[in-house]
Amino acid sequence: xxxxxxxxxxxxxxxxxxxxxxxxxxxxxxxxxxxxxxxxxxxxxxxxxxxxxxxxxxxxxxxxxxxxxxxxxxxxxxxxxxxxxxxxxxxxxxxxxxxxxxxxxxxxxxxxxxxxxxxxxxxxxxxxxxxxxxxxxxxxxxxxxxxxxxxxxxxxxxxxxxxxxxxxxxxxxxxxxxxxxxxxxxxxxxxxxxxxxxxxxxxxxxxxxxxxxxxxxxxxxxxxxxxxx
Amino acid sequence: xxxxxxxxxxxxxxxxxxxxxxxxxxxxxxxxxxxxxxxxxxxxxxxxxxxxxxxxxxxxxxxxxxxxxxxxxxxxxxxxxxxxxxxxxxxxxxxxxxxxxxxxxxxxxxxxxxxxxxxxxxxxxxxxxxxxxxxxxxxxxxxxxxxxxxxxxxxxxxxxxxxxxxxxxxxxxxxxxxxxxxxxxxxxxxxxxxxxxxxxxxxxxxxxxxxxxxxxxxxxxxxxxxxxxxxxxxxxxxxxxxxxxxxxxx
Numbered sequence: 001x002x003x004x005x006x007x008x009x010x011x012x013x014x015x016x017x018x019x020x021x022x023x024x025x026x027x028x029x030x031x032x033x034x035x036x037x038x039x040x041x042x043x044x045x046x047x048x049x050x051x052x053x054x055x056x057x058x059x060x061x062x063x064x065x066x067x068x069x070x071x072x073x074x075x076x077x078x079x080x081x082x083x084x085x086x087x088x089x090x091x092x093x094x095x096x097x098x099x100x101x102x103x104x105x106x107x108x109x110x111x112x113x114x115x116x117x118x119x120x121x122x123x124x125x126x127x128x129x130x131x132x133x134x135x136x137x138x139x140x141x142x143x144x145x146x147x148x149x150x151x152x153x154x155x156x157x158x159x160x161x162x163x164x165x166x167x168x169x170x171x172x173x174x175x176x177x178x179x180x181x182x183x184x185x186x187x188x189x190x191x192x193x194x195x196x197x198x199x200x201x202x203x204x205x206x207x208x209x210x211x212x213x214x215x216x217x218x219x220x221x222x223x224x225x226x227x228x229x
Numbered sequence: 230x231x232x233x234x235x236x237x238x239x240x241x242x243x244x245x246x247x248x249x250x251x252x253x254x255x256x257x258x259x260x261x262x263x264x265x266x267x268x269x270x271x272x273x274x275x276x277x278x279x280x281x282x283x284x285x286x287x288x289x290x291x292x293x294x295x296x297x298x299x300x301x302x303x304x305x306x307x308x309x310x311x312x313x314x315x316x317x318x319x320x321x322x323x324x325x326x327x328x329x330x331x332x333x334x335x336x337x338x339x340x341x342x343x344x345x346x347x348x349x350x351x352x353x354x355x356x357x358x359x360x361x362x363x364x365x366x367x368x369x370x371x372x373x374x375x376x377x378x379x380x381x382x383x384x385x386x387x388x389x390x391x392x393x394x395x396x397x398x399x400x401x402x403x404x405x406x407x408x409x410x411x412x413x414x415x416x417x418x419x420x421x422x423x424x425x426x427x428x429x430x431x432x433x434x435x436x437x438x439x440x441x442x443x444x445x446x447x448x449x450x451x452x453x454x455x456x457x458x459x460x461x462x463x464x465x466x467x468x469x470x471x472x473x474x475x476x477x478x479x
Contacts, residue, residue, distance in 0.1 A: 024242035061460030122249035136283025148247025182475025189471035196447030197460025211414040218418020226426040
């Protein structure tokens, strides 16, 4: 992977990480967007779409309400696509999906933890500026806010960089050591977990009320279309 | 749109930029409200405009937590109340009273409705071969609703001031909240088998059956251990087991 590609992935991962909570929440942070764009940067859209779909299913397990702590799947998907592309050779094979999922899930976990840390740093900065905030100093208010955004951008860049590094490390350690059957096992585990997480997450959201009937109707309809294709 | 409202709307897109565990969205809400408070600096406010402005800015940055797309409602309403000379304690009570309803409505309408609905349609589009058109369609449609909601919230808050509760009872809003749940359930339900088919397209023979069995088992585990086991943990555990099996089964 060239340095230029790596920097582009880092920039994309940073934007995606910023979008999730800070600026501007237009949902480029959703894996279904982050993955294909990362794939396009790598010249391997197939892997981008596949990992985007997989992590979008994992995303259904997350409801970002209030101050809840949750994994961050945006930069994670970027790292996952990079790892899967490197492992699969970019030839459109599914060989790298399992490895990509492994790298992405670990990166997602790190992303969630890093958001918690940034919020604590923001609280500390706000605490330090309390007196001037209570005096109604608008410049301090804006400065604090910009510093928070800068902190989140730095966090997103670090998480993406760690994820990209983890992808290279995983590729070096795992790819040569696995047989084709081993790679398939990893792929099966990743895809199964994604489907299970998507289904369970949605059912939790839908609940036992009337929405359940709509959900069941959707599953039947989707299954019929899948069968007929 | 007045320049102040425009500035406030732009700043609302960053409302969670300085999110923290003490004031939550408070700082971001203060930053978004500040352009609407600048008029208070004018001498027309009894000559003590500077003090009124600073006091209002300080109040605007106090604790606040609601759905980010609906924060504009509180921003507009509080700013209007400050202009109308409503007593500070009442402005604080208004902000506090809005947190719960705006959070609950936004979560139902967006996080549990509009967003998963649009995401599911994108998944269906990609699974059916729509490729980039599905992604661009998702971003365009989702953000049409997103930006419209932010703009409506700010304008409604600014128009109603202390009577902002009336805006929350708008029939359109209530109807959208009621419809988004079933629509989301239907779309995500349809997306799941199609996404599963899309992802397992590369598998053949035993691996296809294995995906069905492991996914069913994983779902049962997640359902049984809900609140304790997450999709992320299940994924990592399954990948660890698969790596171990791959080492043994050569």
